[in-house]
Amino acid sequence: MNDYIPIAALNQYDYCPHRCWRMFCAGEFLDNQYTLEGTHLHERVHTVGDGYREEVWQVRAVWLKSERYGLIGKADLIEAHDGCWYPVEYKRSAKGEFDNDALQVCAQALCLEEMTGQPITQGFVYYAQSHQRQAIALNDELRQAAIATLAAVKTLLETGQMPPAIYSPRCRGCSLRQQCLPQAAPKVDRYQETH
């Protein structure tokens, strides 16, 4: 596989490696209320081209690519003020449900740095539910984490090795729960059939 890694896969991998495998290796995806709300929100963001908002130049739905990291994806919104670029990622949730949005913004920034040749110091996550903008500092620590996740996702996509499905509270909001049945394996192995 000499393919680019979809930026979205990083976020999924951080949420749950098994879900990432189902989506990107097994090609399974099911909408649930959360993903539908998210898609709808993204459609709204992506249908607008570019424009100005209070002296900030904005471009929406931009294709991003990095040859160095082998990444590909789309940014919801890129903003420029004072000659600097900032990626902005839209999320349906309120802040802090799962803290993997920073990773996605960081991956977008890695692409953007390569495409513009300029260093990017911060990005933003916009939370639709609370209308909050959260600044993300693109420090070394976050960059290392993004690159490490990228390497893990690369291995996953190349080998197709299924990571185990491990049950956690996150499973409750997962649209693939019916396919994955995360609690089934231990139950099956404990099960004693009636004689």
Place this chain on the structure above:
Amino acid sequence: MGTVYITQDDAFIGKTDERLQVKAQKKTLLDVPMLKVEGVVVLGRATISPAALTELLERKIPLSFLTGTGRYLGRLEPPLTKNIFVRSAQWQAAGDSDKAIHVVRSFIRGKLKNYRSMFLRAQRENAALNLQAAITRLEQAIAPINATDTIDSLRGLEGAGSAAYFGGFDALIRADGFRFESRRRRPPTDPVNALLSFGYALLLHDIQSAVNIVGFDPYLGYLHTQRYGRPSLALDLMEEFRPLVVDAVVLATLNRRSLTLSDFTTEALSQAVSLSDEGRRTFLRLYEQKKQSKFKHPVLGTQCTYQEAFEIQARLLAKYLMGETQQYPPLVLK
């Protein structure tokens, strides 16, 4: 909603916006949101509009065609999922592998244990029945399953168990005028066999849908082998559900007098017995009710419907074949 059954000859299946509509002779017979439809089964002759066809495929809703008497003709279904991993595990276990032997044991154990439960329950409810001999024969077929390690010998045990079950089946029918001597198919020549055959055809549609959703190749089975054009894996997984769903519905339909002899007709030349239109609608309604009824899944410990259990069992089978679990537990209910 679940599965939509279309029994009216010359019905027209169309779509308007996000709704599936069935019309006949200018009358609307059905108008439901596509979101609620899990499958469409056409019995006999019906026409479907290209728009409705596209919509069904895009939404991954399978469409099956059965003859008016319920014989399975074929189906139009969404492409297999991209989940090549499930199919690759399925193929790797093909033939006489340890995994194949394990799942064949499970399929047969599941079916025969559920057969035995039917008899034990009937015997408890009616002490006058003399089912003990049949129960003993069933147990003699169940006992050696786990120590039998060729698929052919396992098929022999399945045959012996089924013979014992159908040998005693007549005792479970309490409705006057309905008798069961032995299993007769192609064509069924008595009402009970006609109902069983019809029910198994409906069940096959449902199980095949489940097998397909999970990502299996329905034509590669372990107990049923690659006979041309038979969805063998669906037939394999169907075994444990035959008594739980179809036999249970057939017996309930007869014993509660939901159908009477006047609902059946016999074709003079072949002696093939089939249901009247009205009788067919009644049976389909009862079958659908059964599928939507809930019970506690013995392995997962959660409530589910039979309709959901088809998919759960297919997923448990996938987990076993892919090495996620140590066993495939058939659905055995008390």
